[in-house]
Amino acid sequence: MLTKxxxxxxxxxxxxxxKGTRFVELRDAGDPAELARxxxxxxxxxxxxxxxxATHERRATLLKTVEHTARELFIPFTVGGGVRTLRDAAAxxxxxxDKVSINSAAIADPSLITxxxxxxxxxxxxxxxxxxxxxxxxxxxxxxxxVPSGRSAVEWAREAEARGAxxxxxxxxxxxxxxxxxxxxxxxxxxxxxxxxxxxxGGAGCADHFVEVFRQGAADAAxxxxxxxxxxxxxxxxxxxxxxxxxxxxxxx
Numbered sequence: 001m002l003t004k005x006x007x008x009x010x011x012x013x014x015x016x017x018x019k020g021t022r023f024v025e026l027r028d029a030g031d032p033a034e035l036a037r038x039x040x041x042x043x044x045x046x047x048x049x050x051x052x053x054a055t056h057e058r059r060a061t062l063l064k065t066v067e068h069t070a071r072e073l074f075i076p077f078t079v080g081g082g083v084r085t086l087r088d089a090a091a092x093x094x095x096x097x098d099k100v101s102i103n104s105a106a107i108a109d110p111s112l113i114t115x116x117x118x119x120x121x122x123x124x125x126x127x128x129x130x131x132x133x134x135x136x137x138x139x140x141x142x143x144x145x146x147v148p149s150g151r152s153a154v155e156w157a158r159e160a161e162a163r164g165a166x167x168x169x170x171x172x173x174x175x176x177x178x179x180x181x182x183x184x185x186x187x188x189x190x191x192x193x194x195x196x197x198x199x200x201x202g203g204a205g206c207a208d209h210f211v212e213v214f215r216q217g218a219a220d221a222a223x224x225x226x227x228x229x230x231x232x233x234x235x236x237x238x239x240x241x242x243x244x245x246x247x248x249x250x251x252x253x
Contacts, residue, residue, distance in 0.1 A: 003250045004214050004242070005221035006235055007199060008039035008228050010049045012081070015065050018052075032065055037072040039228060043235035045250060047073060048101065048169075048223060050128075051081030052144055063095045070096025080128055086115045093120060101169060103128040104142035107149050107156070110163050117164030126199070127160035128169040129153050131186060138186055145173045153186070154193045161194045168194060169223070172202035177226055179205030187217030199223055207241040214247050 010017045010032050017030050036047050049069055051062055066079050079092045080101025089100045100120075106113050106127055117125045130141045131153040140153045149156070157168050170190050172183035180203050187200040197220035200213045204224035213219045228235060239249045 002220070003248045004219070005045040005199075006043070006210070006238065006249065007046045007048055007221055007223040008036075008044040008235070009201065009223045009225040010035055010047065010069070011052045011225055012049055012062065012065060013051075013053050015062055033068045033072045036069045036077075039235065040073055040075050042228075043239055043251070044075065044228075045221070046076040046078065048078040048080070050101065051079075053081075063091060066092060066095040066097060078126055080126070085112070086119060089116045089120065093124070099124045099126055099166075101126040101128045103130065104144075104147075106160065107140065107142050107151070110159060113160055113163040113165050117166070122164050122166035122196075125165050126167045126169050127157070127165040128171065129157060129160075129190075130171050130173055131183075132173040138189075141173065154189050157190050157198075158193050161196050165196060167197045167199060167220075169199040169201060175203030176201075178203055179226070181205060181209040182213040182217060182219075182222065184213055184217035187213055187219050191218035191220075197221060207238050207245075210238065210242060211245045211247060214242070 012032055017032050017035055039047055070077055076098045078099040078101050079097040083089055083100055083102045084105040092100050113125060130145045131138050132141055138153045140149045140151050140156045141147060142149055168190055172186055175183050182200045182203045191198045199221040200217055200219040201223040204227045210222050213222050242249050
């Protein structure tokens with residue numbers, strides 16, 4: 001049985017980790033490097049750092065922040081936000097990341113997925129999809145959830161896979177930061193649509209929510225931010241509860 005991954009997310013704005021609700025009302029959560037080290041020591045399988053305002057502010061990812069954070073980690077490290085070109089991706093890898101996450105730029109130019117995959121391998125390319133429910137179904141949004149793309153989130157996931165993505169990170173905007181639980185229906189639809197790993201994001205509030213998204217949502221991994229940053233749950237304790245529920249997870253030796 002493949003183990004399920006628990007991923008800690010660092011949403012960074014101006015060099016500090018922040019967290020809000022439904023992508024707004026941000027509050028400070030701490031230093032990226034310190035939090036990354038704490039999450040890794042606490043049992044996280046991976047860490048994702050997202051420079052959440054880079055695209056909206058039309059600037060590159062904060063590479064110094066990436067470098068400082070990478071030095072603290074001994075587990076896989078993904079970086080996203082402001083990746084518009086192959087050169088941007090290369091700079092992030094040089095700064096110490098193992099994977100890059102692309103969102104808005106991939107929607108604008110899907111060939112970017114293929115370019116990065118050809119250069120660094122599909123395993124290093126995560127396509128992030130910020131999804132919101134509306135009258136026409138579940139739509140992918142760009143620019144940090146500010147701009148609707150007009151594209152079906154599930155169909156976009158299929159295209160991303162075809163273009164070389166190695167994983168899909170799907171965030172349910174309406175659940176983000178609420179603690180109400182993952183959108184298992186959306187995650188399941190994504191998991192059924194593609195043959196690559198799907199990471200669920202948005203809404204984690206307790207261990208039961210992780211059990212639900214792994215069982216009902218068929219997620220390969222689940223990501224959380226607030227739940228871990230503000231001491232609401234120990235990742236090691238979360239994993240113990242998942243094991244007790246019959247979910248296979250990895251414990252550090």
